[in-house]
Amino acid sequence: MTPVIRIQDAGKYVGQTVTVRGWLQRRTGKGKINFLRVRDGSGIFQAVAFRPNLGDEKFQIVKNLTTESSIVLTGEIRADERAPGVPGGYEMDLQDIQVVQIAEPYPIAPKEHGVEFLLDHRHLWLRSNRQWAIARVRAVVVRAIRDWLDDHGFLNVDTPILTPAAGEGTTTLFEIDYHGTPAYLAQTGQLYNEATIFAFGKVYCFGPTFRAEKSKTRRHLQEFWMVEPEIAFCKLEELLEIEEEFVSYIVQTALERCRAELALLERDTTLLENVRPPFPRITYDEALERINRAAAEGVTVPPHDEPLPALEWGSDFGAPHETYIASLFDKPVFVTHYPTVCKAFYMEPEPGRPEVCRSADLLAPEGYGEIIGGSERMSDPDMLVEAIHKHNLPEDAYDWYVELRRYGSVPHSGFGLGIERTVGWITGISHLREAIAFPRTLGRITP
């Protein structure tokens, strides 16, 4: 028996006869020679079937293979600079072949397809090189997130997905039937994180979250993954330092471990190389001033067609405004101290200036938008109750949340990082639906 290897390791077996198990992505031929481009999940390479070496009978088997047929290949690995693939540069001189199954005619052709067709065939689309590369970057990003947090004293404490009430009260929730009473799919684990920091100091939750918003854009999904760290004894300034170290580690790890994947995606990584602390910081007031100056000059921010609209103080930034602010910097930028009225009830007001709060959004460059939303949380129980009233939220539902502040309350802060937006930014893809295996978008829940 020859050793069964994975394609990513082919370079270690040059000159040896090995077996590879996988799927035929494409066959091209030229008379007595056929090239089989094969994928096994770890990488892509080609096996070369040469009739005089292989024999007429086996060569005929090769010629009958269809796209996506499952095959077991045995042959000698050799280095050849003409050999395409990932990592590339190695190919197999085919000596034997076993067919596991001849695939039926495969719907996805090596050509351009429409969005609807690809999404309808998402279960097959995932086999394509682009989707393979994106999925691998995502896995590396997820691992980098966990590694960094685990190595910096954070305890992973996951929060419930079935929840009794609104997390932030403002956005639309998916309602489900919890044995006869209404319950909701979580849109954040933050409030629960604020409970667990009092037991564990520094925590994070990591899981899917759900937003039933009627958002039909390339930056929105109905179901997306989010990591939410929360830190006791931490004020806004310290939070920003944590965030920039954290994000830089994620990006640099992806660059280091996903070179081949990013190359396959043709991602220009110049700007990503820059992503190291410190990140620029700009207050809402400063950002607003620059926006209105640009609006007065009639600036237009691609990809938006309309000129940048001017804003009054107290308005939240729209997508074009975020894109404009991000475009002023070549790194992610923190926008801090938003007006209290734009933000959630639990954010700590700025001392001496209660009309703004100690919040910070992190905007990614290149138009990828807000990848982090974070803030210092309100730590005084009476102020918190007042804020709950002001936002017309049901006080009962937040009893336990307020109670956290009655037993050793401390300044604390936290943030949420969107996985798909982060992966989308690093991979340079144009739509978040490619950053998750089975995207849930407005009006689509299949496959």
Added chain:
RNA sequence: UCCACCGUAGCUCAAUUGGCAGAGCGACCGGCUGUUAACCGGUUGGUUCCUGGUUCGAGUCCAGGCGGUGGAGCCA
């Protein structure tokens, strides 16, 4: 919820003023020793999204519906 655009072969698209339903790719057959979405020759391919209307005649015009995509607002 609002605005814009789209729906013709398995896929990507074309079809002039309302006048025979087309091409490329794929698939299938044959040829070729270095292909990278190969190339050459042949074969195959239709509920023109649905319903109704106008007309001698509708893919094309009109009305309604369905489905999809992009964007806004909101957010990560």
